[in-house]
Amino acid sequence: MMLSVTNLTLSAGEQAGAKAGAKAVAVLRDITLSVARGRVLGLVGESGAGKSMVGRLIAGHTPRGFAVTRGQVMFDGRDLLQLAAAERRKLLGRRIAFIPQEPLSSLNPVMTIGQTFDEHLMLLGVASGERAAAIVNHLAAVHLPRPEAMVRRYPHELSGGQCQRVLIAMAFASDPALLIADEPTTALDVVSQTHILALLKEQQRLHQTAVLLITHDLRLAAHVCDEIAVLYAGEQVERGAAREVLGQPCHPYTRALQAANPDVHGSQRQLPALAGQMPGISALSAIAGCRFFARCPQALAACGSEPQLLREVTTGHWVRCAPGCATNPAPVAGDDLQSAAWSAPVGDWNSPPLVELQEVTLSYTARWGAFGQRKLVSHAVNKLSLRIQPGEFVGIVGESGSGKSSIARLIVGAEAPTAGRINIAGRERIPGDATVARLSRECVQMIFQDPHSALNPRRSVYRLLTQAYELDHTAGSLARKTRPERGAELLADVGLPADALSRYPAQLSGGQKQRVNIGRALCVMPRLLVADEIVSGLDVSVQAQILNLLLELGRRANVALLLISHDLSVVRYLCSRVMVMQAGSIVEEGKTEEVFARPQHPYTQLLLRSVPPADPSIAWPPAPGQKP
Amino acid sequence: MSALAAGAAERGLLGAGRLLGQPRILVGGGILLLVALAALLATWIAPHDPLEQDLLHMLSPPMWADGGEAAFPLGTDSLGRCVLSRAIYGARVALIVGIMSALGAMLIGSTLALLGGYFGGRIDRAIGYVVDLWMSFPPVVLSLILLVGVGTGVDKVILAVVLVDWTRFCRVVRADVLVTRRRDYVLAARLIGFSHLRTLLTEVLPAVTPLIITLFSIEMGVAIIVEATLSFIGLSVPPDVTTWGQMLADARGDIQSALWVMLVPVCAIIVTVLGCNLLGDGLRVALDPRLRQRGE
Numbered sequence: 001m002m003l004s005v006t007n008l009t010l011s012a013g014e015q016a017g018a019k020a021g022a023k024a025v026a027v028l029r030d031i032t033l034s035v036a037r038g039r040v041l042g043l044v045g046e047s048g049a050g051k052s053m054v055g056r057l058i059a060g061h062t063p064r065g066f067a068v069t070r071g072q073v074m075f076d077g078r079d080l081l082q083l084a085a086a087e088r089r090k091l092l093g094r095r096i097a098f099i100p101q102e103p104l105s106s107l108n109p110v111m112t113i114g115q116t117f118d119e120h121l122m123l124l125g126v127a128s129g130e131r132a133a134a135i136v137n138h139l140a141a142v143h144l145p146r147p148e149a150m151v152r153r154y155p156h157e158l159s160g161g162q163c164q165r166v167l168i169a170m171a172f173a174s175d176p177a178l179l180i181a182d183e184p185t186t187a188l189d190v191v192s193q194t195h196i197l198a199l200l201k202e203q204q205r206l207h208q209t210a211v212l213l214i215t216h217d218l219r220l221a222a223h224v225c226d227e228i229a230v231l232y233a234g235e236q237v238e239r240g241a242a243r244e245v246l247g248q249p250c251h252p253y254t255r256a257l258q259a260a261n262p263d264v265h266g267s268q269r270q271l272p273a274l275a276g277q278m279p280g281i282s283a284l285s286a287i288a289g290c291r292f293f294a295r296c297p298q299a300l301a302a303c304g305s306e307p308q309l310l311r312e313v314t315t316g317h318w319v320r321c322a323p324g325c326a327t328n329p330a331p332v333a334g335d336d337l338q339s340a341a342w343s344a345p346v347g348d349w350n351s352p353p354l355v356e357l358q359e360v361t362l363s364y365t366a367r368w369g370a371f372g373q374r375k376l377v378s379h380a381v382n383k384l385s386l387r388i389q390p391g392e393f394v395g396i397v398g399e400s401g402s403g404k405s406s407i408a409r410l411i412v413g414a415e416a417p418t419a420g421r422i423n424i425a426g427r428e429r430i431p432g433d434a435t436v437a438r439l440s441r442e443c444v445q446m447i448f449q450d451p452h453s454a455l456n457p458r459r460s461v462y463r464l465l466t467q468a469y470e471l472d473h474t475a476g477s478l479a480r481k482t483r484p485e486r487g488a489e490l491l492a493d494v495g496l497p498a499d500a501l502s503r504y505p506a507q508l509s510g511g512q513k514q515r516v517n518i519g520r521a522l523c524v525m526p527r528l529l530v531a532d533e534i535v536s537g538l539d540v541s542v543q544a545q546i547l548n549l550l551l552e553l554g555r556r557a558n559v560a561l562l563l564i565s566h567d568l569s570v571v572r573y574l575c576s577r578v579m580v581m582q583a584g585s586i587v588e589e590g591k592t593e594e595v596f597a598r599p600q601h602p603y604t605q606l607l608l609r610s611v612p613p614a615d616p617s618i619a620w621p622p623a624p625g626q627k628p
Numbered sequence: 629m630s631a632l633a634a635g636a637a638e639r640g641l642l643g644a645g646r647l648l649g650q651p652r653i654l655v656g657g658g659i660l661l662l663v664a665l666a667a668l669l670a671t672w673i674a675p676h677d678p679l680e681q682d683l684l685h686m687l688s689p690p691m692w693a694d695g696g697e698a699a700f701p702l703g704t705d706s707l708g709r710c711v712l713s714r715a716i717y718g719a720r721v722a723l724i725v726g727i728m729s730a731l732g733a734m735l736i737g738s739t740l741a742l743l744g745g746y747f748g749g750r751i752d753r754a755i756g757y758v759v760d761l762w763m764s765f766p767p768v769v770l771s772l773i774l775l776v777g778v779g780t781g782v783d784k785v786i787l788a789v790v791l792v793d794w795t796r797f798c799r800v801v802r803a804d805v806l807v808t809r810r811r812d813y814v815l816a817a818r819l820i821g822f823s824h825l826r827t828l829l830t831e832v833l834p835a836v837t838p839l840i841i842t843l844f845s846i847e848m849g850v851a852i853i854v855e856a857t858l859s860f861i862g863l864s865v866p867p868d869v870t871t872w873g874q875m876l877a878d879a880r881g882d883i884q885s886a887l888w889v890m891l892v893p894v895c896a897i898i899v900t901v902l903g904c905n906l907l908g909d910g911l912r913v914a915l916d917p918r919l920r921q922r923g924e
Contacts, residue, residue: 441819
């Protein structure tokens with residue numbers, strides 16, 4: 001075994017997280033995992049599960065206040081925890097390499113790729129005469145085009161995917177025995193994610209490296225890894241061969257995680273969403289038994305008081321669950337709904353369209369030169385037409401930079417089109433026309449991407465939800481109810497607890513903030529919600545809650561939804577119609593099921609191939625040589 | 629909505645507790661409070677009239693030194709005026725100049741910063757050019773020209789400080805407005821139908837208020853120093869007004885024989901300005917949510 005971690009327990013002392021005087025909390029409890037030479041181990045979990053902490057521990061970057069209280073971390077026959085700091089540092093960057101999450105911020109912006117690489121090779125002890133040629137070789141190995149020219153370029157001249165390729169080349173330059181990749185593709189587009197993962201696999205096979213891949217995406221891990229360990233609140237809940245964990249998950253959490261991910265292919269089903277959220281570090285000390293107990297759909301009374309042990313279900317497949325449950329899994333909550341007739345809201349096609357864009361262009365002009373005489377016009381949106389019917393759920397998919405967010409800003413009126421017409425509820429919106437502007441505000445509202453930035457930290461939930469009441473002349477639909485009435489109503493609509501009204505955004509979790517965000521948009525009872533990437537920052541189980549909330553609101557209040565997302569599975573789950581955008585234009589449009597089953601445009605086909613399939617037996621990602 | 633009221637009250641209490649938990653705020657605020665008390669109660673606590681000359685007691689040393697008298701605790705200057713009394717009365721002008729100039733600079737600078745940062749484009753560029761041009765004037769020359777032109781007096785000094793220092797507010801606050809302007813909640817307020825003015829006042833201004841308060845207290849210190857400098861060169865106030873700067877100017881001639889006459893106003897200035905800076909720095913930490921979390 002290249003790396004083997006046994007019974008590792010990491011405790012937070014009195015300084016970190018918990019209040020003074022609290023007893024030490026096991027942030028990681030009894031973690032056991034191992035990676036052999038040439039194998040890939042996936043460490044899967046939602047944010048806060050402790051997966052990055054494992055990576056930091058191996059690197060020796062344990063945050064202040066945390067200490068290993070039990071267990072060992074063996075690397076190539078030596079216990080890393082017993083090594084002197086200097087000894088350990090000698091291993092890092094040479095025998096143990098890292099690939100970071102943010103490729104752009106991991107490269108020094110004032111040094112060229114060649115200089116950064118040269119410095120790295122110098123530390124590795126490569127003779128100065130051989131370095132220039134070695135750099136070109138290493139860059140060529142990661143399929144970077146024209147490596148000779150790449151050496152002279154600065155990080156900002158490269159795309160995120162190219163930066164990540166450079167970092168992968170640097171990581172493999174020392175021919176490491178162990179590679180730790182912490183969310184290496186999270187910051188990248190779907191298409192570059194596929195390329196990077198394929199490259200990582202290729203290099204790993206070539207160098208016979210042991211890889212620890214840390215990711216939040218269970219499906220992705222199942223395809224890229226040989227083995228998977230699933231973490232929940234610092235506890236390892238399941239470990240086994242990748243195909244087996246994804247194919248026959250035994251722990252209720254793994255199954256919930258697997259089921260909460262919508263599919264791109266196959267039959268549609270209602271997503272079962274786990275209630276609540278993962279406990280934070282400060283809440284851990286109060287949990288005596290299984291840490292998943294509070295959210296477990298099949299919890300037994302004993303689970304609440306006794307921690308479960310890892311049990312071997314089949315050879316090499318370990319599950320931390322009660323003996324009966326693990327082998328005879330009860331159906332996941334919501335399984336009964338799966339068979340029920342299910343479809344995304346189609347909308348009313350007999351009425352006139354709610355929103356209509358006719359040949360709309362949005363272009364930006366960049367001027368430079370001493371007198372601004374030279375200019376460059378770039379089209380964010382290029383002669384685009386679309387219509388949204390009342391009650392319809394429409395999706396727009398595309399990579400970042402395809403202009404999808406510009407469409408959202410155009411429809412809500414945050415941006416005026418350079419050319420073309422925008423009709424809201426049959427009336428054209430002309431800049432400066434206050435009547436239409438008010439009409440369109442009552443008709444179209446926006447849900448923002450980042451709930452953290454979208455909520456004023458100085459407003460309470462009550463004042464956020466009912467902010468529209470602060471207008472001098474409240475709109476017709478608002479005047480019918482008083483502000484406190486509407487506040488309580490909205491709170492119930494978005495499924496927040498009653499005591500949340502007086503809280504401030506800082507006291508809410510990410511999912512709760514997104515609920516407030518939705519509630520504020522609903523306050524004026526709009527007929528269309530524009531949602532720009534609203535679930536991309538959320539964990540899978542919370543994402544399922546929000547998606548189901550939107551579906552329910554759509555059915556109950558007959559609100560239409562324009563969902564803008566890079567995640568095709570989310571779009572398929574919510575939307576009856578989909579538009580695929582590339583470079584400011586719609587390249588394909590149609591009923592979601594038809595587009596996803598028989599994509600016509602090569603770009604749509606490319607996007608669909610970039611999604612890891614739910615079936616673990618299908619080979620993914622495609623090899624880097626062939627164009628996916 | 630009693631729960632809401634309770635929540636708000638609790639938040640207010642927590643806020644007060646947080647402010648008092650900062651040692652810098654306690655020390656800085658304490659110093660300024662003492663100076664303010666001295667200024668307010670000057671008529672009662674000062675042993676003499678600050679302009680009363682006792683020609684029999686010229687340059688007498690402090691009471692604890694040889695030849696000192698209890699009637700003049702900190703001695704007298706070359707015209708036989710009580711140094712302690714003059715220092716106490718000097719606090720009046722110092723505080724008035726400090727508060728009024730900081731207030732003026734804050735109002736002009738912050739308003740322009742809010743307008744420029746929020747609306748951007750041409751307005752922002754125009755304000756930016758004015759600030760650049762303004763800052764390229766040597767500040768002392770600007771004040772001198774002004775005071776020579778309009779004459780001396782406390783109000784003229786305040787005007788001079790405001791006209792020089794509003795640019796500081798404008799620059800710093802504008803940067804913060806730009807950051808806040810890009811937060812989605814500002815766009816959200818606009819989409820709900822808030823007017824520009826309302827959005828500025830309810831969404832943007834509260835976010836930059838901590839910075840403005842901090843700058844205000846630092847600006848007070850700067851204004852006190854500027855006033856002392858202008859008094860020192862004799863261009864600030866008429867001779868019958870007592871200020872720390874004038875005490876410095878008067879003591880200049882006797883610096884060899886009577887150092888204490890010089891030291892008293894110097895200490896008064898140092899301690900007061902230190903109080904302003906400590907308070908400003910403490911407020912910056914206490915009011916900034918990011919620094920607050922790190923401190924905990």
